Amino acid sequence: MYRTFQSGDEGSIVQLWNDVMPADPISQVRFRNQVLLDVNFDPEGLIIAVDGEKIIGAMLAITRKVPMLGGNLETDNGWITFFMVQQDVQNRGIGKGLLDRAILYLRKQGVSNVYFSSYAPNYFLPGLDEKAYPSGYAFLQKEGFSRLYSPVAMHRTLTDYHYPASVNKILNERVLEGYIVESVKDGDLHALIQFANDAFNPDWGRAIRDGLLQGMNPAQIVVAKKADRIVGFAMYGGYEGILERFGPFGVDASEQGKGLGKVLLHNTLFLMKQQSIQGAWFLWTSETSAAGHLYAKNGFSTYRKFHVMVKKL
The missing domain is CATH 3.40.630.30 (Gcn5-related N-acetyltransferase (GNAT))
Structure with missing residues (x-):
């Protein structure tokens, strides 16, 4: 029945x-x-x-x-x-x-x-x-x-992680150009959520808000700013309180190509390592996208592949 x-x-x-x-x-x-x-x-x-x-x-x-x-x-x-x-x-x-x-x-x-x-x-x-x-x-x-x-799910171990000197060099160059990379401040949360909604999709803004309301430490969110404007962010532990789960993560299209994505990625991984988290993983990216290539070049490997299916009625 x-x-x-x-x-x-x-x-x-x-x-x-x-x-x-x-x-x-x-x-x-x-x-x-x-x-x-x-x-x-x-x-x-x-x-x-x-x-x-x-x-x-x-x-x-x-x-x-x-x-x-x-x-x-x-x-x-x-x-x-x-x-x-x-x-x-x-x-x-x-x-x-x-x-x-x-x-x-x-x-x-x-x-x-x-x-x-x-x-x-x-x-x-x-x-x-x-x-x-x-x-x-x-x-x-x-x-x-x-x-x-x-889409694919990817993972990287953090047991042997060290913050790369090459990334620190990029960070110092961007700082000299006026960029700031830091943990998000309470006063920036509204702008961050709006940035996530507008530059990416509303689910990212929801993930930030829900994660914080469920007790996520704002220090788990790293933002990149230029002239007090948020141009990128990365975070961990926002979904269901799972500390090993990385993301969401993105850089404004107009600011890509400057290494900010790599800096945000590694600053967040470094924070995770500081908390003795043994690995970082996420469920959803395209292997052929810019983000997918960035992950692969920085120690992540694919461990599952999924098919999004559709039926027309």
Whole structure:
């Protein structure tokens, strides 16, 4: 039988998740925070498959009820952020039953594009990891989803990290030109959030604000300024309080090519090393982008690849 989410389902969904997706286990607290407390969560969009009283499948479809700060409702777009079917009953059409009902829900919201799973802010993974979940990737392809792009997750160890002399030279050159690189001050927070929203995307501004409200130390945010104007920033520990998680990180397009990105990256890694953090990682970049090349040249390596998928309705 198929139905929608009911109170009390959460524990069984988390247990099923951890059984089916061992590469990405979650806690009940994380499920509560990123699903049930999401401002866009609608119980009608969380489709459940049950056999008697036992939950054997689940799929979450979501649309925006509240716009991202500085964004809009993206009324043409909907997202599927996770799906799962109990392993011993896979390949019996249960996944398709979940998807058909999720698509029906999204159609009723006026959606014309369905994505897996590039929803912000509360995505679990940027897309589908074909290597970890080949059957899930094959299922989406069979059901009419096509690959849009493939972001990667990267990591670097900090156990042997030393602040490079070459980066210190760049920093000194920029300081002589009037640039300042420092931990963010309280008085700069509004300007920083606006910069992140305008120069990059509203999810970055939200990440800064939410991280600080959840207790992140402002010293974990490094900013570059020129004539009192913020032109770049980097941070760590802003997502779910995970200190090893680096980012977001960016430099204004008009200021690129001056080594500011490298300086911000290494100043932040140095702060992490000072806190005895053993490694830095993040979930989402393009290997072929300027940021991807910067990471690769500074000790980061790809450890997972994801496919953002889309289906036109």
